[in-house]
Amino acid sequence: MTRAEWTKVVARYERSGLSAKAFAAREGISARSLSWWKWKLESDAEAEAEDAAPSGSASTAMSFLELRASHSITTSSSFEVVLAASGHVLRVPSGADLEEMSRLVDALEGALR
DSSP states (O other), X not given: OOHHHHHHXXXXXXXXXXXXXHHHHHHTSOHHHHHHHHHHHHHHHHHXXXXXXXXXXXXXXXXXXXXXXXXXXXXXXXXEXXXXXXXXXXXXXXXXXXXXXXXXXXXXXXHTO
């Protein structure tokens, strides 16, 4: 099987709630291969996430990935901030206290480290 096929099999296995042995028997595949591919795909995903993470110390300034208005820019009552490090979205009402927002973002990013 190809990597793409194993990715689908592992996803089905994780959704199944079955043990690796029971799922493999049902699918007619090796439980050892299933376990190895699960490990390999998770390992590769972790490595990709580490490579994508910003480098530097914890005091490195935060960068933002995307800013979207929830309505047209001229009539927007809120906006969204997507945090680059975590992908979390903050919905910010217009008139929000920017110092409070800064503290909130720092707290969220700190909790995710």
